[in-house]
Amino acid sequence: MxxxxxxxxxxxxxxxxxxxxxxxxxxxxxxxxxxxxxxxxxxxxxxxxxxxxxxxxxxxxxxxxxxxxxxxxxxxxxxxxxxxxxxxxxxxxxxxxxHFLLVGELEEESLGTRSVVKISYEHELEFDDGWDYSTAFRYDLPDYGFAASEHVEVVVPPALTLRVVSLAETAGIEISPKNEDIPSTERARSHVSLPPTDRFAEASVFVEVAPSKRGILPFAAISVTVCVAIVGLALMERFEFTDIVKSGREIPTTAVSLLLAGPALFLSWIARTPEHEIVARLLGPLRLCLLMCAAVFLALGAVAAFPLTHEAWDVLWLMIYGGTFVSLGWFIAFRLAIHRRLTKALDWKARSRKDRERAGNDEAL
Structure with a gap:
């Protein structure tokens, strides 16, 4: 802290x-x-x-x-x-x-004047778990009701971008004012504020993040596309839908070094240093896609490098087709999950607002 x-x-x-x-x-x-x-x-x-x-x-x-x-x-x-x-x-x-009472000692000159005090600490994230790797998390604000106005600044690591930042009361008397930020462009920093409706009001911060379009996401998309294209051409060539490779070509071929360069490039995008938990959690599926693409290219290199038996040849090509299908399916599922999470975040805010309005109406009655 x-x-x-x-x-x-x-x-x-x-x-x-x-x-x-x-x-x-x-x-x-x-x-x-x-x-x-x-x-x-x-x-x-x-x-x-x-x-x-x-x-x-x-x-x-x-x-x-x-x-x-x-x-x-x-x-x-x-x-x-x-x-x-x-x-x-x-x-x-x-x-x-x-809650832990946090008390600090300020300079005497600050007494009687309006001052800005900033406290920064690493908060344990409460993830919204799901099969599709969580992209949303929330946490409760301690002693929210003590403040005249609560201000929250959210900063995510450079590999990510903010999609939704919302500050909402979960327990209070009146309906809370506007308290959300939905960036129209990629941003790693967001600020929301909210005045408590009463002394013992409670509030939570809801944050949704996504991979930055300037990072591993476009590289993974291109990698999966190239992998699918190459394996697709190989499949058509094998079943004689196309006639690109000269028949009777000897093995090993000079294409081995070219095929092995692919896995090296894919693996260079895998993290080698410790990183923030949310980065590892969110980018995990994309890295698994790259690992699968690397495995497919290694298998293609083995096909081009070694004179295999007919049975080994069939098994290896079956693994190549399966790995390509899994990589493509994984990437598509990840992209669909990101869009679904955004819808979920907006639905959560709508439900929260309706609950507060219903509570206000009940209090009025």
Whole structure:
């Protein structure tokens, strides 16, 4: 994680122990003293469980935030005038038990002025899994409701391009404003923003990416096309639909070196260094297509290089036809999957908008 303060320099982040202490003080300050008079130790123990909660070993039992709410209801004797305040404290406790409170120290000169603070960190992606290799992922924004306006900048690796970036509330009171970006040209960076409708609103970011047209995608398309064309010509020549190769030509031929140059070119596009998870995931099918094309050209080189028996000749050509068919089918399925994912992304946003409108109508009723 990296941070940049108003002075354009990094600023320190407090360690876990100090952050937990501040979270404990936040909750303690919200609870009136007359509620807990004589029960200070019990309330402090309940608050400590909230800020130290790790989510483990509580299956089938109330969470610390729920236990705190029950304790506060008991201490206030369920008086109706305190119900709203108890619920607010409980909501904050639930937020603090499921999120890590990030506190940093800024320069004194920043006090009283409007400042821009940037925090960058590597987020574990929640992929939309599917047989066709996911091109979409989403993640929830921590403490979305705390901000006056939430701004999210998405940057993808150079080998990819953004198709859809959407920021939408998943829980709130009112209908959210426009919060999506659908680039008309290839872009690797996008920015979306959204003001929370209430203090405890929740939001998620939905991102769809695709391979850049300036990378492996066009090369894979050309490679598969060349592979299919060569094997198709070889198939027609073998069954005498065409008459291109001179009959009785000796094996091995000088075409071996030319056929072996193809696999070397295909394999040069396979990644040799570590890369981002989403790049490896999305470009995996294209690299498998190139590997299949390389295998087909190696088999063609073997056909041209060695005087094979009739049975070996038939088996090798069967493998060549099968490899070409698999490579072509894989590439076509990948391209269709990309278009289907875009439709899925737009459908997801439409459903999300309808759900928020329905929730707003129910609230109005």
């Amino acid at each position: 990296s941070t940049v303060g108003p002075s354009k320099n990094p600023f320190p982040i407090l360690e876990k122990e100090k952050n937990s202490k501040i979270a404990l003080e936040m909750l303690s300050t919200m609870i009136p003293e007359d509620w807990i008079r004589g029960q200070e130790s019990s309330v402090e123990a309940a608050l400590s469980l909230v800020v130290q909660y790790d989510g483990l070993g509580t299956a089938g039992t109330d969470s610390p935030a729920d236990q705190l709410q029950k304790l506060l209801v008991y201490l206030t004797e369920s008086r109706q005038e305190n119900a709203e305040q108890v619920q607010t404290i409980s909501d904050l406790a639930n937020t603090l038990q499921t």
